[in-house]
Amino acid sequence: MNRETKKELTRTRIKEAALSLFAEQSYESTTIEQIAKLAGVAKGTFFNYFMSKDELICDLQGLFVINEIIKLKDKQGPLIPKMQLIIFELLRQFPLNKGLTRALFQAILGSDKALEKHRKLIADLKDVIIPLVEYGQECGELRKEMPADMIAQLALHTYFGTLILWSMEEDEEKLNEQMVVTFDLFFKGIVV
Amino acid sequence: MNRETKKELTRTRIKEAALSLFAEQSYESTTIEQIAKLAGVAKGTFFNYFMSKDELICDLQGLFVINEIIKLKDKQGPLIPKMQLIIFELLRQFPLNKGLTRALFQAILGSDKALEKHRKLIADLKDVIIPLVEYGQECGELRKEMPADMIAQLALHTYFGTLILWSMEEDEEKLNEQMVVTFDLFFKGIVV
Amino acid sequence: MNRETKKELTRTRIKEAALSLFAEQSYESTTIEQIAKLAGVAKGTFFNYFMSKDELICDLQGLFVINEIIKLKDKQGPLIPKMQLIIFELLRQFPLNKGLTRALFQAILGSDKALEKHRKLIADLKDVIIPLVEYGQECGELRKEMPADMIAQLALHTYFGTLILWSMEEDEEKLNEQMVVTFDLFFKGIVV
Amino acid sequence: MNRETKKELTRTRIKEAALSLFAEQSYESTTIEQIAKLAGVAKGTFFNYFMSKDELICDLQGLFVINEIIKLKDKQGPLIPKMQLIIFELLRQFPLNKGLTRALFQAILGSDKALEKHRKLIADLKDVIIPLVEYGQECGELRKEMPADMIAQLALHTYFGTLILWSMEEDEEKLNEQMVVTFDLFFKGIVV
């Protein structure tokens, strides 16, 4: 195994350790020492891979890759199933559990860098959704009295609202089910 | 001025100082020393009023009083305006700005006590909304194919989704406007 | 009830509260606030009766009054029973339990004033015991090869050793029994 | 010098600094900051070596190693000299001065962990002494009317009584001398 691969492996181990700890504790109360220990490296080694805790969280946000989602943009066919696919893809990409979701929100809310990155993610998602909605409106599938960017925005409100309330619930409901139901209603609101 | 009044005043000053600091910094990075200083009291005095930062945040959550909202439950008339009133009331009660909203979410996500209190708030809100929705369904105002508790849940998803995304935006949009637009769509989804 | 009596009563209540708390917690971890609360007075009131926690402990040491003991000095009769009476008197005066004993030692060890007072107590006790021993030696009851002040000192070693080890034991042995046995041996060592 | 050695050195420096400060002030009034400063390390470094002041004191109690004493158990010869050797060994092991002795007692009396550890020490010492006494009784050297475990207990009363009273004295008497005299009397009491 060459040096490059080994480095990548360590980086991955650190990220996984962080995710695992964030999931069971809160973001703030997870220390770099705990992460390093669980990753099997020394505390100092952490800083060879991430300049700070802030940078780590920015990197973890990168897990929400929307590359796959962008591809859906140019796919043909009716809108609703495509949007359901986007949602499905967002959920599938990342094994979210309540603790981890809370931790990520907490981290984003506490770091300017992470907040900035989150804004970019939101903008990217909008860039994917807006054309879809415009296309749907042109096809006569969706109501036209509301601007496409507003509808996209609302879709995100719905998505993140479901996500954060779910993460704060006590019991073990599946996120998928809640998301499906919520968007079912959302689609009812926007279709002709 | 008697002692009791003075104490109440100090308590208020501390809360206001905290709110003000939470609004301009994050919750985590606001220290008790800063709060005390801004409130014009000694650090130790803070602890005469709140056993911990946690307890302070729980107290601040209490600002979301839903007493007014509960009164709306028994008011007559069509549903949608009443729900709009609820939203309006929730927003009016508390001079939310982005920084403060982010700080409150951060605090709730980082403290078990505050999380618990938030769950209670959610439950209370549901208790108000569900009967309204049921009444709307009986009157034939709302679709009946979706259970009332689910619709209530969705309303909360929509509300909190709008709230958190708004709080994370960079620019100065008004929350009120976003909320009105979002719920306009939401209502379209649920009416017959 | 006149003012003087009332004041005395409050003072007693504070002392009793302190003793009670010292018995169940350690001296260091008992706060003046706790004492005041249990005594049914305000925190500030404590300082109207005792200038400091130090002064309180000095006052409590006063419980070991040796006035009664001094009277035994001039009593006639054989030595051993008289010394047993002294021990009995010391134990009787004060409802010692392990927690309280530990707390008192802790307090004495941590305060210069209390330490000084304890030295005086020791000196007073010696002043009582030495003449007794001298008389015992003259009567031929006790060995003469050891100076009387040394024997007195040894008696105190024996007394305080029993006291402190007993207070540090886990189980519920009675102090009285241990003391009787220990001194039984002690007397065997000093009699002719 | 390798890392391991250096660490051991720092640990030793911290312990020595603590002992030195305990000797001149009381245990309670010695702060970790003082210890760190005297040891020439940062405050935080203290906590890399000891989780708390409590743990430090437990570690210091470990200075009373009784390994050497245990070896005496199986030595042949008359009892009294052997017991004198034990006392001598206990005193020699640890450069006791009055301040430090007081501090140790104070620490033990104020910490549950340290108290527990002290009980173990007492139990270990009894385990050494009892067989010796039994052997002495079998050989006809010691009186048989008193159970061996009681005699062992009394020896400890005598030892700790001497120790604590000595530590509370103002003047500079040597502990050794007091101990020798006290036990001289003690032995008189127990021999046939």
Added chain:
DNA sequence: AATGAATGAGCTTTCATTCAT
């Protein structure tokens, strides 16, 4: 005389970060 709110120095403890090895 009694109160209890206010004080603030000082406590233990945490932890991201640095840096010599």
Added chain:
DNA sequence: TATGAATGAAAGCTCATTCAT
């Protein structure tokens, strides 16, 4: 590159004591 001991600023919090009422 990996290490982990050292750092030290800063955190939350305690509590004996003061003092205006």
